[in-house]
Each structure stands twice: as C-alpha cells, then as structure tokens.
Amino acid sequence: MKTSELEIAFAGSRMDRADRLRTDASALEAMKGPRARLLLLDGIAPRYADEGGLAWGTLADADPEAELVFLGLLEGAACFAAVDPALKVGRAAGPNFRQLFGLLSLDDLAIYGGAKALVDWHARHQFCARCGSQTVLAKGGWQRSCTSDSCKSEHFPRVDPVTIMLVELAGAPEPTLLVGRQPTFPAGNYSALAGFVEPGETIEEAVAREIEEEAGLKVRDVSYVCSQPWPFPSSLMIGCHAWTDDPALTIDRNELEDARWLTKSEVVSILAGEHETLRLPSSWAIAHQLIRWWVNRD
Amino acid sequence: MKTSELEIAFAGSRMDRADRLRTDASALEAMKGPRARLLLLDGIAPRYADEGGLAWGTLADADPEAELVFLGLLEGAACFAAVDPALKVGRAAGPNFRQLFGLLSLDDLAIYGGAKALVDWHARHQFCARCGSQTVLAKGGWQRSCTSDSCKSEHFPRVDPVTIMLVELAGAPEPTLLVGRQPTFPAGNYSALAGFVEPGETIEEAVAREIEEEAGLKVRDVSYVCSQPWPFPSSLMIGCHAWTDDPALTIDRNELEDARWLTKSEVVSILAGEHETLRLPSSWAIAHQLIRWWVNRD
Numbered sequence: 001m002k003t004s005e006l007e008i009a010f011a012g013s014r015m016d017r018a019d020r021l022r023t024d025a026s027a028l029e030a031m032k033g034p035r036a037r038l039l040l041l042d043g044i045a046p047r048y049a050d051e052g053g054l055a056w057g058t059l060a061d062a063d064p065e066a067e068l069v070f071l072g073l074l075e076g077a078a079c080f081a082a083v084d085p086a087l088k089v090g091r092a093a094g095p096n097f098r099q100l101f102g103l104l105s106l107d108d109l110a111i112y113g114g115a116k117a118l119v120d121w122h123a124r125h126q127f128c129a130r131c132g133s134q135t136v137l138a139k140g141g142w143q144r145s146c147t148s149d150s151c152k153s154e155h156f157p158r159v160d161p162v163t164i165m166l167v168e169l170a171g172a173p174e175p176t177l178l179v180g181r182q183p184t185f186p187a188g189n190y191s192a193l194a195g196f197v198e199p200g201e202t203i204e205e206a207v208a209r210e211i212e213e214e215a216g217l218k219v220r221d222v223s224y225v226c227s228q229p230w231p232f233p234s235s236l237m238i239g240c241h242a243w244t245d246d247p248a249l250t251i252d253r254n255e256l257e258d259a260r261w262l263t264k265s266e267v268v269s270i271l272a273g274e275h276e277t278l279r280l281p282s283s284w285a286i287a288h289q290l291i292r293w294w295v296n297r298d
Numbered sequence: 299m300k301t302s303e304l305e306i307a308f309a310g311s312r313m314d315r316a317d318r319l320r321t322d323a324s325a326l327e328a329m330k331g332p333r334a335r336l337l338l339l340d341g342i343a344p345r346y347a348d349e350g351g352l353a354w355g356t357l358a359d360a361d362p363e364a365e366l367v368f369l370g371l372l373e374g375a376a377c378f379a380a381v382d383p384a385l386k387v388g389r390a391a392g393p394n395f396r397q398l399f400g401l402l403s404l405d406d407l408a409i410y411g412g413a414k415a416l417v418d419w420h421a422r423h424q425f426c427a428r429c430g431s432q433t434v435l436a437k438g439g440w441q442r443s444c445t446s447d448s449c450k451s452e453h454f455p456r457v458d459p460v461t462i463m464l465v466e467l468a469g470a471p472e473p474t475l476l477v478g479r480q481p482t483f484p485a486g487n488y489s490a491l492a493g494f495v496e497p498g499e500t501i502e503e504a505v506a507r508e509i510e511e512e513a514g515l516k517v518r519d520v521s522y523v524c525s526q527p528w529p530f531p532s533s534l535m536i537g538c539h540a541w542t543d544d545p546a547l548t549i550d551r552n553e554l555e556d557a558r559w560l561t562k563s564e565v566v567s568i569l570a571g572e573h574e575t576l577r578l579p580s581s582w583a584i585a586h587q588l589i590r591w592w593v594n595r596d
Contacts, residue, residue, distance in 0.1 A: 130424070132425035155427070159496065160454075197534055198455070198457065203525040203534070229500060238501070
C-alpha cells in the first residue's frame with residue numbers, strides 16, 4: 001500500500017488557512033460579522049452537534065472577554081475559535097478520546113485538532129518568555145506580541161517534532177517488529193517507540209538515539225514513512241522505519257515497562273482482534289497507521 | 299547518490315547526549331569538576347581556537363552568574379556551555395557565517411549548533427509563558443521550571459519544523475526545478491522555497507500549502523529527502539521533493555521577490571560556479587544538499 005492511502009487522524013483539514021488575511025487587520029475585522037462561524041469548545045474540548053460532528057455557533061456565542069483565533073475559511077465563511085478566559089488561569093481538561101474519535105469524522109477531527117493546538121497555545125502563552133510582560137494576540141491568532149516597549153518580542157505557535165519508529169529485525173525468519181509499553185498503558189497494550197527531536201539532531205539521528213536509549217539497539221537505514229499533527233498539546237509526529245541487526249534488547253525501565261519483538265503473523269492477529277493478550281494502538285494513532293503500512297507494504 | 303552521502307551541516311555530532319545523566323542531580327554536580335570542559339562562546343557566537351576549530355576552556359572560565367547547560371560527554375569528558383547573563387537582557391549578535399563555516403569542521407559545527415540552540419533558548423526563556431514568573435534551569439539545561447508554587451510549569455527547548463522543498467516540473471523536456479529569491483538575498487541568489495509547519499498539518503500538507511501560497515502551484519507526490527538541525531534560532535529543516543504539472547507561477551510578492559524555473563543544465567552550471575548571473579546556496583545550507591541530491595539522483 002502507498003502511504004497516501006493511510007488515514008491519518010487530525011490531517012486533511014478542508015479549512016483554507018488563508019494566511020494572507022492574517023496580516024490584514026481590516027479584513028480580519030470585516031470578517032467578524034454575523035456570518036462568521038465560531039467553533040464551539042468547552043475549554044479545549046469540542047462540543048458535539050446533536051446530529052453528530054462538531055458544534056458551530058456565531059461570534060455572539062463567544063465570551064466577550066475571549067481572544068478570537070482566525071482558523072481560516074470554510075465554504076466561504078470565516079471560522080474562529082475563542083480562547084476561554086478561564087483557560088488562562090487553570091489547567092484545562094482535554095477531550096474524552098472515546099467521544100472525540102467516536103463522534104467526529106476525519107474531516108471534523110482535522111478542524112478540531114488545528115483549533116485545539118492554537119487555542120491551547122494561546123492559553124499557555126499569555127506572558128512573554130523573554131521578559132515576563134503580558135502578551136497580546138496578533139495576526140489573527142498566529143502570533144502573540146509582547147506589550148513591553150523595551151521588548152516587543154514576537155512569539156509563534158509551537159509545533160514540537162516527535163519521531164515515532166518501527167524498528168525491524170534484519171535476517172529474522174519472518175518480518176519482525178519492535179514494540180514497547182509504558183507503565184501507564186492499559187494491560188497488554190504495546191506501541192511503536194517514540195521521542196522528541198532535540199536541538200542539534202536530524203530526524204534520522206533522533207530515531208537512532210531514542211532506540212539506543214530506550215531499547216539498547218543500534219539501528220541503520222532510517223527512512224521516513226508519514227507524519228501526523230497531534231494536538232496534545234502540539235506535536236508533529238514523524239513516522240519512520242529503521243533496521244537493526246541485533247535482537248538483544250536492553251530496556252530503559254525509566255521509560256518503558258517492557259519492549260518485545262512481534263512477528264508479522266502476531267501483528268496481523270492483534271490487528272484483527274484475535275490475539276488473546278496483546279493489543280496495538282487504535283486507528284487514530286500514527287503508530288497504528290505505520291503498522292498497517294508495514295503489514296501491507298508489499 | 300544516497301541521501302546518507304550528503305554532508306549536512308550541524309548534523310552528525312560526536313557528542314553523547316547522555317540523557318540519563320540529565321535527571322541525576324548528584325551526577326551532574328559531580329561532573330562539574332576541573333576535568334569538565336566549557337565550550338567558549340561570545341554570547342551565542344563561537345570562539346575559535348588559534349589552531350582552528352572550537353575553543354574550549356574549563357568551568358573556571360564561566361561567568362559565576364551564568365547558568366550552565368550540560369551538552370553531553372565527549373571523549374569521556376563532561377561538556378558544558380554557559381548562558382551569559384548579558385544575553386538575558388539584550389539581543390545577541392549571531393556568528394559571522396563566513397567565519398563559522400570557514401573555520402569549523404562539520405564535527406565542530408554540529409557541537410556548536412546544538413549548544414547554540416540551547417543557550418539561545420535559555421536566554422530567551424527566563425520567564426514562564428503561562429504565568430510570567432521567573433523560571434530556572436532544570437535537568438542540566440534540557441528544561442526550565444517555573445518558580446511560582448501555584449504554576450510550576452515545565453518548559454522544554456523549542457525545535458521548530460520547517461519544510462524546504464524542491465518542486466520539479468513534470469513533463470518538462472529536461473529535469474526542471476523551481477527556485478525563488480527573497481528581497482534580502484544578494485543579487486542573483488536563488489534557493490528552494492521554505493516555510494514553517496503549522497499546527498494541524500502534516501509535513502506533506504505544509505509543503506503543498508507553502509508552494510501554493512508562494513508560487514501559486516498545486517503539487518503532488520511529496521516525498522521526504524533529508525533533514526537538518528538549523529540553530530538560527532531553532533529550526534528543524536525538513537527537506538522534501540514534490541512534483542507539479544503546471545509551469546505557470548503566481549508569485550506572492552510579500553514573500554518572494556522572484557521565482558523561476560531552472561533546468562538541470564543551468565543548475566549544474568551554477569553549482570560549478572560557471573553561470574554568469576545566478577547563484578545557489580552554499581554547501582552548509584540544506585537547499586544546497588537537496589539540489590546536489592537532485593542533480594546526482596540517478
């Protein structure tokens with residue numbers, strides 16, 4: 001199968017980001033009329049329409065104190081989301097994942113995911129990291145600006161690159177894949193290993209470092225497979241494949257409760273829900289899509 | 299040629315990041331002895347040794363008020379960099395690129411690049427973006443923590459993903475590539491188009507959006523080529539290739555002064571320094587490496 005056939009949750013938004021309008025203050029104001037649509041949120045969780053899907057309102061539904069983020073254009077209408085003033089002082093509860101993935105189409109997930117990442121970023125960046133002064137929303141919500149005349153720093157939404165990788169054992173009698181589990185996973189659940197890209201490394205170097213740190217394996221021939229925006233809070237998941245020649249795992253017990261090899265027939269049985277004890281991630285996780293690609297690769 | 303044969307500036311650091319030591323406060327303290335090495339910086343620019351390469355000192359060379367960042371282990375020695383207190387109040391001058399790339403080997407560039415991104419991040423994140431309180435360095439410099447008891451937010455170094463792409467014209471009589479120039483480029487200089495990945499999009503979507511915004515082209519079959527950590531201030535350059543079927547450019551003059559198609563023979567002549575008027579980026583830029591890969595692909 002081609003990677004373009006994968007169904008990546010939070011990707012594929014139909015929203016036109018219309019970035020040219022972000023810097024046009026008068027156009028932004030003119031769009032804030034009665035035809036504008038407001039994505040209805042409870043803090044950073046979506047509200048659901050009775051008929052299913054995301055719930056939308058008008059700007060009249062927004063708290064008058066809320067900052068408004070311009071999401072883009074959808075079927076000609078300007079779309080906004082509001083940064084609930086309560087978010088600025090508290091820690092917001094994320095959405096219930098069962099509801100989120102059960103009630104939203106891929107289309108709606110993509111719109112919600114982009115909005116959630118932005119709204120959450122605004123809530124957590126009310127102050128200037130450089131000087132500590134208050135910041136204000138700018139460029140329709142795609143920037144925050146420091147209000148101190150001696151600083152005037154500009155801040156941009158964070159997107160944190162994370163590598164997530166399928167490590168395959170070379171020379172195994174059957175295609176064989178490394179998976180691991182964190183102590184917080186439900187019993188029997190395993191996934192691909194993952195970790196943030198750090199300053200000073202390439203994607204390939206981040207993959208190799210994570211696998212060596214967490215599983216004690218040297219990898220080679222790292223290749224990119226696909227990516228996913230993951231708005232909890234603001235990751236860009238970069239899905240890769242790598243080869244190793246060494247089956248002997250040295251597990252970092254601070255990071256992983258367990259790591260193990262799975263053969264392709266085990267993976268197929270788990271994906272079909274036919275394995276007695278083991279589980280792999282659901283379809284909304286890029287790990288699932290990577291594994292699906294791996295199984296159907298040829 | 300294989301992408302693994304490319305020479306990516308700022309990648310390939312020999313430094314062992316030794317991330318297990320970052321959370322071990324007593325090990326970190328024990329390493330701060332007379333054997334520890336300090337990467338000597340002028341603010342965020344490197345100092346150069348008389349014999350060439352990076353200049354190193356000991357922790358006694360650091361300003362006593364400076365925060366110390368643990369870079370990792372090099373030939374068994376713990377390596378640190380200091381966040382000059384003057385950086386916290388002013389805007390630091392970056393390095394002179396001619397010196398930087400002229401005087402440092404790829405090995406040294408990689409060590410400097412990782413250190414620069416971290417030191418610069420500390421200087422620009424002395425305050426908590428959530429509540430405005432002071433932050434302090436934590437985990438050997440791989441975290442900052444808010445000092446407010448009611449907040450206690452943890453902040454991590456930024457790595458900002460940027461897509462940079464070769465767009466190739468399908469059906470052209472000779473392989474043909476899109477390049478553009480910003481008004482700030484020296485006369486005759488062109489490069490690959492680039493732009494930040496935004497919340498809510500995949501790498502492939504970011505590539506397609508940038509090319510449509512800046513050059514008015516629809517692209518297809520986006521593929522990943524290679525990546526580069528770029529510490530000015532903290533980018534992860536994600537190099538891609540994409541196809542377009544349409545040669546008609548609509549240039550966004552707010553972003554680009556010009557964009558144009560170059561044939562492979564023009565590119566080869568420019569790389570050889572034999573073109574009368576046009577220039578492409580130097581070897582330390584990922585755009586150069588992408589173009590080199592494209593020319594030698596088959």
